[in-house]
Amino acid sequence: MRNYEVTFIVDPVLSGDEIKSTAQTYSDLIKNEDCKIVHSDHMGLRQLAYPINKRSSGIYYSYEFETPNGDVIPKLELAFRRDERIMRFLTCKLDKYGVKYNDDKRKGLIGKKKSKSDDSKKEEIPAVKDDLTKIEGIGPKISEALAKGVITSYVGLASKTVAEIKAVLDEAEGNFGAHDPSTWGRQARLAADGKWDELKILQDELDGGKPAAGTSEEE
Amino acid sequence: MASRDDIKFLSNPNIGKSRKKYCRFRKFGIKYIDYRDADFLTQFINEQGKLLPRRITGNSLKYQKKVAVAIKRARHLAILPYVTDLFK
Numbered sequence: 001m002r003n004y005e006v007t008f009i010v011d012p013v014l015s016g017d018e019i020k021s022t023a024q025t026y027s028d029l030i031k032n033e034d035c036k037i038v039h040s041d042h043m044g045l046r047q048l049a050y051p052i053n054k055r056s057s058g059i060y061y062s063y064e065f066e067t068p069n070g071d072v073i074p075k076l077e078l079a080f081r082r083d084e085r086i087m088r089f090l091t092c093k094l095d096k097y098g099v100k101y102n103d104d105k106r107k108g109l110i111g112k113k114k115s116k117s118d119d120s121k122k123e124e125i126p127a128v129k130d131d132l133t134k135i136e137g138i139g140p141k142i143s144e145a146l147a148k149g150v151i152t153s154y155v156g157l158a159s160k161t162v163a164e165i166k167a168v169l170d171e172a173e174g175n176f177g178a179h180d181p182s183t184w185g186r187q188a189r190l191a192a193d194g195k196w197d198e199l200k201i202l203q204d205e206l207d208g209g210k211p212a213a214g215t216s217e218e219e
Numbered sequence: 220m221a222s223r224d225d226i227k228f229l230s231n232p233n234i235g236k237s238r239k240k241y242c243r244f245r246k247f248g249i250k251y252i253d254y255r256d257a258d259f260l261t262q263f264i265n266e267q268g269k270l271l272p273r274r275i276t277g278n279s280l281k282y283q284k285k286v287a288v289a290i291k292r293a294r295h296l297a298i299l300p301y302v303t304d305l306f307k
Contacts, residue, residue: 007255007296043255048297058297062255083236088241090296 003038003066003099005029006074008080008089012045012114013158013189022085024059029079030065033072040046047155052087056194064094064102096124134191154192158185234288239275244285252285254292257299263289268303 010019023042043060046218052058055196073091080089104110172212243249253259263271263278263286274281293299299300300306 009296044252046298049300049303050297052297056234060296090292092254092292095251101251101253 001066001068002064002070003094004070004091005062005064005078005098005102005120006089006091007060007062009048009052009060009087010086011053011085012055012057012059012192014085015198017084019059020081026061026076026079027063029076030063030072033067034077035067035072038066039102042062051194054193055087057192058087156190158192159189239262240281242277242282244282245279249282252282254291254296255298258291260286260290260293260299264299264306266304266306268294268300268306 006026010022014022023040027037027040041062041064043062045059047057048055065116077089077091080086092098101110136200246250263276265271270287275281276283276286278286290299294301
């Protein structure tokens, strides 16, 4: 029996369902090869230390699995290389200490680590809460309304369709009927990728968050 | 005769005495270094993101090598930067 650990980064621009199905594909691939998944860790959206494929954040997944032989590894890595949704991956063989460490970490025996990770989690939550008012057409009130509809981040907003955003606005108190969220998804996507310059250019073209009729006709 | 406590030094006499370095992995029995734990690994890199040498960290050769591998893995996964400025 050998133990391996595979960590990969999924493109954050995909919608929530696509991301889940991507992760599911690989857990199925591992299971189909007579392997036992010891633990699957969804590490969530994280800021990258440097941009990859012009993205500044990514969704981390980690699987620890047990296999009778190493046959699954080339297949898995080939699938990762062919998949455009995967930004990076890393497969590592775990020695007995690595297996023990991961086991202890899950049980919370590594006390110092646990308190540290708790701290970092607390820091992560406000980090995910983006300032939605930076998107043209969204003011503080709409931002509050969106927060009630569990949209607090650019990535979250980008993954919603226009109809979904409208539904959230309709549910919220206040009269937001006049607002047109058709461009918010596009703006949020740029913001999520940290493309502030492109966002600025887009916002210059827009008129109060609505596609300006005059400019688009000229182009 | 004045006791030792009465003697006042103008400067701290312990300055200049180097404290003995030790390998923290040996001392605390850490056997595995997790490449996903960015907080822990930052102790072994300088503010440009470069690996610190053994003569500064005091690691034994065995664990210095493991630290180096863990940091390189973390860099590949964009948990730590390859090059940066004012990292800490």
